[in-house]
Amino acid sequence: MVQFSDIPVVRHVGYIEVNTAFQNDVSPLKVDLIYGTFKSEDGSNYILPVVKRAENMVVNDTLSHDYLSPAGIESFSKLACRLLLGDIENLWNDGKVFGIQSIGGTGALKIGAEFLAQHMNCTTVYYPDPSWEMHGSIFSFSGFQKKIQYRYMNRETIEIDFEGFCEDISNASVDSVVILHACGHNPSGLDLSKEQWRTVAEIMKERKLIPFFDIAYQGIASGDIEEDTWAVRHFHSEGIEFLCAQSFSKMFTIYNERVGNLMIVQKSGHNIESLKIHFERIIRSIYSSPPNHGARTILQILSNPKLYDEWSSSFKAIAARIIELRKALRKALEEEVAFKKWNHITDQKGMFIFLNLTDSQVEYLRNFHHIYMINCGRVNVSGLNFTNISYVAKAINDTLR
Numbered sequence: 001m002v003q004f005s006d007i008p009v010v011r012h013v014g015y016i017e018v019n020t021a022f023q024n025d026v027s028p029l030k031v032d033l034i035y036g037t038f039k040s041e042d043g044s045n046y047i048l049p050v051v052k053r054a055e056n057m058v059v060n061d062t063l064s065h066d067y068l069s070p071a072g073i074e075s076f077s078k079l080a081c082r083l084l085l086g087d088i089e090n091l092w093n094d095g096k097v098f099g100i101q102s103i104g105g106t107g108a109l110k111i112g113a114e115f116l117a118q119h120m121n122c123t124t125v126y127y128p129d130p131s132w133e134m135h136g137s138i139f140s141f142s143g144f145q146k147k148i149q150y151r152y153m154n155r156e157t158i159e160i161d162f163e164g165f166c167e168d169i170s171n172a173s174v175d176s177v178v179i180l181h182a183c184g185h186n187p188s189g190l191d192l193s194k195e196q197w198r199t200v201a202e203i204m205k206e207r208k209l210i211p212f213f214d215i216a217y218q219g220i221a222s223g224d225i226e227e228d229t230w231a232v233r234h235f236h237s238e239g240i241e242f243l244c245a246q247s248f249s250k251m252f253t254i255y256n257e258r259v260g261n262l263m264i265v266q267k268s269g270h271n272i273e274s275l276k277i278h279f280e281r282i283i284r285s286i287y288s289s290p291p292n293h294g295a296r297t298i299l300q301i302l303s304n305p306k307l308y309d310e311w312s313s314s315f316k317a318i319a320a321r322i323i324e325l326r327k328a329l330r331k332a333l334e335e336e337v338a339f340k341k342w343n344h345i346t347d348q349k350g351m352f353i354f355l356n357l358t359d360s361q362v363e364y365l366r367n368f369h370h371i372y373m374i375n376c377g378r379v380n381v382s383g384l385n386f387t388n389i390s391y392v393a394k395a396i397n398d399t400l401r
């Protein structure tokens with residue numbers, strides 16, 4: 001019989017390891033560029049004021065601790081799907097679009113992966129190289145036997161390798177699932193052009209692949225919540241069936257409330273009730289039903305025109321601040337490290353700057369300069385501020401010399 005003490009020793013890798021080291025570092029110089037969360041100029045965590053107000057309304061007016069149904073609050077999911085596709089009234093009524101409230105974007109990916117493995121006999125998932133670190137493990141924990149990373153970024157030029165991307169998905173077998181970052185690609189900050197999205201949609205249709213969008217940065221990439229859904233809307237207009245995992249963590253600065261939605265778009269809606277039951281069974285067997293507070297807060301904002309306007313217009317300021325910080329870091333690096341090109345810092349979009357450092361360079365920054373980022377040199381832009389940018393640029397110079 002296996003004893004607990006027989007279990008092989010492992011250690012944290014990735015975010016958790018880096019974050020633990022950051023928390024244990026007592027240096028006053030330390031800089032946190034790890035997680036994709038918004039920070040104010042003084043480095044403290046930022047919460048959108050409209051979210052605080054909506055939370056108070058929920059607590060005062062509507063808070064109930066009854067169980068939600070496994071699929072969560074339907075009116076929340078409907079408004080979440082509307083954020084992605086615009087007017088969905090008829091599609092929703094016909095069962096061609098539906099949503100399932102999830103535990104963050106991670107939960108949406110997880111229940112989607114379980115559904116694809118159990119009911120669509122999918123065994124292969126394609127996801128970009130590089131990608132958000134959890135994509136591979138979510139799908140292998142759900143029984144996918146093959147995880148294949150398609151070429152996405154050329155590491156020499158820090159540009160999209162579009163030819164490689166198309167070649168790799170053109171070779172995928174029928175019914176492979178392909179994860180697509182809808183906007184603000186994590187970690188590269190490189191998004192496809194509309195023309196490139198059109199080509200990808202064509203290939204996916206022709207090869208009979210199953211698109212699984214992941215959207216965690218809607219509004220944050222371009223500053224406009226509609227513009228950032230262009231790819232999702234294009235696939236819909238092409239009549240393609242797909243899934244889309246939505247994370248509300250960053251869009252509402254509500255990370256630990258764990259709010260997300262899984263949107264399913266299908267050609268015919270005749271079997272909608274039974275599809276929902278399949279999802280509910282999956283959810284019952286993992287966590288039974290989702291939490292209430294965060295989703296109610298978001299529902300409050302999405303269903304109240306005044307709060308909605310305030311929330312949706314906040315992305316302009318967020319995107320503008322990100323652009324300002326990108327420009328400042330590029331300028332500081334061009335001054336400090338003139339032998340390298342830094343244009344990619346302002347060419348990339350969204351929350352992350354991809355510095356393309358080696359693991360040992362990232363470790364050096366951590367050990368000698370108390371600057372913390374995940375391997376590959378992915379920087380959370382909003383962890384930078386006008387006090388620490390010059391320190392970070394000097395440390396990068398020291399590291400690259």
Ligand code: PLP
Nearest residue numbers: 104105106132186214216247249
């Ligand atoms: N997908 C991507 C691309 C992400 O970057 C993240 C979080 O960083 C997620 C999904 C997970 O989102 P959540 O925190 O809502 O689970």
